[in-house]
Amino acid sequence: MTDPGAPALLRNLASWQTGRVATLGTRFTAARMPLEARSDFAVLAALEEYGDLSQAELGRRLGLDRNNVNGIVTRLEEHGHLERRTDPVDRRRNIVAVTEAGSRHLHDLNERALAVQDELLAALDPGEREQLRALLSKVLDSHPAQPAS
């Protein structure tokens, strides 16, 4: 206990703690994949779980705003991981659909993400990891998932 880590005032702030943990996460992530791959992962995961979505819907479900969704989708499209086609019933919307390659990419990214998880949560046993997951979920569920706009 010679190193108290961080000042008590900060240790009591969940916003500070989560921020630091998230930073550690991005640091570990950087070792295993390009950083931007995290957004790609989120978008691909949402599409695989919910089926095809419009860009705006994607943003709402993931808490990303539409500007950023645009960039991510464009990048994924360029790499052949998904396809954009305009919704026939509402021609404002772009329906976004994962391709075969995108699906493979998603599963590859998932494996790397799980490795990051293990590294990040190395100090917690399975029960504690589940507790943490549940508590964070509870916090997230209590706030709208939407972006700031």
Place this chain on the structure above:
Amino acid sequence: MTDPGAPALLRNLASWQTGRVATLGTRFTAARMPLEARSDFAVLAALEEYGDLSQAELGRRLGLDRNNVNGIVTRLEEHGHLERRTDPVDRRRNIVAVTEAGSRHLHDLNERALAVQDELLAALDPGEREQLRALLSKVLDSHPAQPAS
């Protein structure tokens, strides 16, 4: 439960969850103080708890790298919240010390930060908040607090 919130793959990633919670924290913070005030708060809190420190030490304890510490300290100095003086025993170092005004500023920021806390963790009862605090602390303690460099 018509809105599952986020895809399962993401809900299982602590790095994603903490990232989202941290984002909510910054969003709530923005409503109560300038965003940059968070770094100021961290630095002031460290100085108040540990006593005067060099900039490099500050960075190590808080997990900030020295470039950023420089900027924060400069800003706080310009506002009269702390003082820089070169360490007489090692003239490479700047000893950083909080001023009276800085101390008042710290306590003001702390109150706002606690309000953000309450808003962020509204869904958790006191016991759950303590659990969350403890789990995040455990994770943070298991990793060196130092910046990436």
Place this chain on the structure above:
DNA sequence: GCACCAATGTTGGTCCGACCAACGTACTCC
């Protein structure tokens, strides 16, 4: 005493993610 290496503070720059503002297009509702 001198040469080398390490640490500190500083400057200047990159990158990513969360934002905001504005625009043209397309839909809805009345």
Place this chain on the structure above:
DNA sequence: GGAGTACGTTGGTCGGACCAACATTGGTGC
């Protein structure tokens, strides 16, 4: 048909985590 709204897109700001390089200063081996 017109007003208001949603969508996608472009172009920008800002904070924070990084990296590279430099001058100054300390420490160490010799």
